[in-house]
Amino acid sequence: GAGVSQSPSNKVTEKGKDVELRCDPISGHTALYWYRQSLGQGLEFLIYFQGNSAPDKSGLPSDRFSAERTGGSVSTLTIQRTQQEDSAVYLCASSLAGENTIYFGEGSWLTVV
Amino acid sequence: QKEVEQDPGPLSVPEGAIVSLNCTYSNSAFQYFMWYRQYSRKGPELLMYTYSSGNKEDGRFTAQVDKSSKYISLFIRDSQPSDSATYLCAIDNGNNRLAFGKGNQVVVIP
Numbered sequence: 001g002a003g004v005s006q007s008p009s010n011k012v013t014e015k016g017k018d019v020e021l022r023c024d025p026i027s028g029h030t031a032l033y034w035y036r037q038s039l040g041q042g043l044e045f046l047i048y049f050q051g052n053s054a055p056d057k058s059g060l061p062s063d064r065f066s067a068e069r070t071g072g073s074v075s076t077l078t079i080q081r082t083q084q085e086d087s088a089v090y091l092c093a094s095s096l097a098g099e100n101t102i103y104f105g106e107g108s109w110l111t112v113v
Numbered sequence: 114q115k116e117v118e119q120d121p122g123p124l125s126v127p128e129g130a131i132v133s134l135n136c137t138y139s140n141s142a143f144q145y146f147m148w149y150r151q152y153s154r155k156g157p158e159l160l161m162y163t164y165s166s167g168n169k170e171d172g173r174f175t176a177q178v179d180k181s182s183k184y185i186s187l188f189i190r191d192s193q194p195s196d197s198a199t200y201l202c203a204i205d206n207g208n209n210r211l212a213f214g215k216g217n218q219v220v221v222i223p
Binding site for chain 1: 119121145156158162164201203205209210211212213214215216
């Protein structure tokens with residue numbers, strides 16, 4: 001596709017369950033980002049992947065959060081033992097290497113009940 | 114101190130009015146400034162990008178950067194109902210990421 005693709009678009013899960021969110025970046029984009037957007041808050045940086053370099057995980061809020069990127073393309077964000085405060089929109093973005101402008105997907109809307 | 118501050122208050126204006134939004138940032142070393150527009154239940158999309166002090170125009174939109182004051186602004190002229198969205202300022206902080214403001218929800222009333 002032409003843009004960043006994320007799935008699922010909506011997810012309702014029970015507290016304590018694990019969830020996986022998927023991101024398929026724009027073809028040819030080597031940089032991939034995950035951000036979180038909570039109600040009334042700005043975009044909070046979570047993690048950054050660039051090519052084969054070690055990811056910048058400095059934004060992950062706890063060890064319940066992890067992400068991987070396979071083959072330099074698709075990425076999965078995993079949240080273990082979800083808590084209600086994890087409810088948010090999880091946005092994936094990608095860019096060309098060295099570019100300042102990043103392109104977002106539609107987001108995965110997560111609700112933990 | 115946050116890297117970028119944006120007063121997140123909502124803003125309602127009548128159609129045709131000028132919308133004025135602004136952000137402040139903390140580090141004078143920042144060089145790249147962006148405004149993103151986010152429609153309801155959509156991802157943010159890049160609206161304007163600038164890297165120098167002064168004004169940059171694109172149709173009805175003007176982005177303004179004042180590096181001496183560490184202040185960035187977005188102006189929307191002749192606002193339209195289709196401009197109703199949340200506007201987020203963003204700054205490249207040089208650490209492989211963009212730092213975003215909290216966003217302003219703008220409603221243009223027909």
